[in-house]
Amino acid sequence: MAEHPAYPVGLRLTGRRVVVLGGGQVAQRRLPALIAAGGAVVLISPEATPSVEAMADAGEITWERRRYTEGDLTDAWYALIATGDGEANARASAEAERHRVWCVRADDADQATAWTPATGHSEGVTVAVLTTDVKGRDPRHTAAIRDAVVEGLRDGTLVARHHRTRTPGVALVGGGPGDPDLITVRGRRLLAEADVVIADRLGPRDLLAELPPHVEVIDAAKIPYGRFMAQEAINNALIEHARQGKAVVRLKGGDPYVFGRGMEELHALAEAGIACTVVPGISSSVSVPGAAGIPVTHRGVAHEFTVVSGHVAPDDERSLVDWPSLAKLTGTLVVLMGVDKIGRIAEALVAHGRSPQTPVALIQEGTTAAQRRVDATLATVGETVRAEEVRPPAVIVIGEVVNVGPPAARAPKPSRPS
Structure with missing residues (x-):
């Protein structure tokens, strides 16, 4: 065959006969895409992997449990040859050539009339990558290009704006x-x-x-x-x-x-x-403590955690938080937007029964390069916030989970110079 690059094309297989020879790992990997394309897939193989067998049991493919015989590719539009029998593969490939059936050879790409590209999907788009180097085909390289393009489309680092179908x-x-x-x-x-x-x-x-x-x-x-x-x-x-x-x-x-x-x-x-x-x-309520080495739950320490807003003090008539009930809980309390109210919050918790020695951690600018952690107790947190000049945004964690992490994670960061 002439040494020219393959011509890329999208085959529309809906309702059309697709023949797969061999029910091993190659078929297991390729069958889902052929099914998704709507092909009327016929598998010819005396045996199959459990996953392929499950596709047949579900009615997604038709499975003829036998070896390839001449004539199996009659009326087929596309064929995937992936048996372990080289002689049978060669005969099937020859039949495909005679019937002008696009044929992929898993064992010998040079003898195939079609190649399977490295494909991926993102938001209604199929990315298919084929090598143009006939002699130096490198499946890993094409797969790496496919992965990079798909990942970029998915995470937005590769900007491909919609123009016709984008909905305001x-x-x-x-x-x-x-x-x-x-x-x-x-x-x-x-x-x-x-x-x-x-x-x-x-x-x-x-x-x-x-x-x-x-x-x-x-x-x-x-x-x-x-x-x-x-x-x-x-x-x-x-x-x-x-x-x-x-x-x-x-x-x-x-x-x-x-x-x-x-x-x-x-x-x-x-x-x-x-x-x-x-x-x-x-949510910062779980991610910021985690970034500072604090799990909001831990076996044998806390079986629940509660997230509350601290933007109004416990004695403020606008507060919707039941602070007396929170003080009776034994799990973790996470307070958001409460830096300037934490002293009064701590007093309320202690007044309603929480131990003054309950550990408290304040994580400022969590998950960013400016993150710092300051540790205290309910008895000392009000003064600590002032002395350490803790400013919003900061997530406050109250409970024994504060002391669960390794010592390096628990150590408070040095205070900023005055």
């Missing part, structure tokens, strides 16, 4: 605790396809630098003790840009529904008739 609307994306690598794959992909990004201060800010120049970034930072964008203004901005036919991402820290006011934004969008997708995020 809003995505509420949980960005995770701060480290840009901790956003979900789906969240990162939506961010890469956005026209407008409305971002919180606690979202993964480093990802904003990767956005194309045309993307409009709106700062919705709710900086503690400083300027903030009212929730109503955020809602209006989401609606306004979506009505302009733009793809809008509301990038939030942690998870949209864990003290993130995501449901308020969803309600506003629903009332305006705007389509909305919610992408969950990794």
Whole structure:
């Protein structure tokens, strides 16, 4: 055969006869894609792997339990030859050539009329990679290229924007605790396809630098003790840009529904008739303690953990938290948004029965390069926060799990110079 590169083409096999010879590992790997393509697959083999047999039992393929015989490829559109019998493979390959059937040879690619590319899938797209070097085919190299392209499409590092089928609307994306690598794959992909990004201060800010120049970034930072964008203004901005036919991402820290006011934004969008997708995020309530060496549960130490908002003090009439009941629990208590109220929170817990010596850890800027951990007890945490100048954002962990990690993880970081 002439030494030219293979011509890439997508075969449409729906309802068309596909013959697979051999029921071993090659067939096990290739059959799912042939089934997914809608082919009327006939397996000819005296035996098969358990996985292939399960496909036959489920009715996904027709299994003829015998060896190949002349005529098996009649009326076939595509054939995969993967038996351990070289002589049978050669005869089947010759039959395919006579009937003009596209034929893949697992044992001898040079004698095949078709090659199987390294394939992967992402969001309705199939990526298929074939080598152009006829003499130097390198399956591992093509597979590595396939993997790199698919991974890039999935995590948004390879930007391939939709132009015809992209639907305007809003995505509420949980960005995770701060480290840009901790956003979900789906969240990162939506961010890469956005026209407008409305971002919180606690979202993964480093990802904003990767956005194309045309993307409009709106700062919705709710900086503690400083300027903030009212929730109503955020809602209006989401609606306004979506009505302009733009793809809008509301990038939030942690998870949209864990003290993130995501449901308020969803309600506003629903009332305006705007389509909305919610992408969950990794909550700082579990990820930040984990990054600091603290498990929120541990066998024999804590069988439950409770996450509460500390944005209002226990004696504030607006508080919805049952602090007396929390004090009676023996598990882990995780407090978010409670740095400036932690002294009063500790006093309430002790007053209702929690031991003053209960360990407390404060993790500031968790999962980021600026992360630091400060340890205390319920008796000392109020003064420790002031002395160590702990500032938001910080996750507070209360309970015996604080002391579960290795000593290096438990050691408090040096205080910052005054």
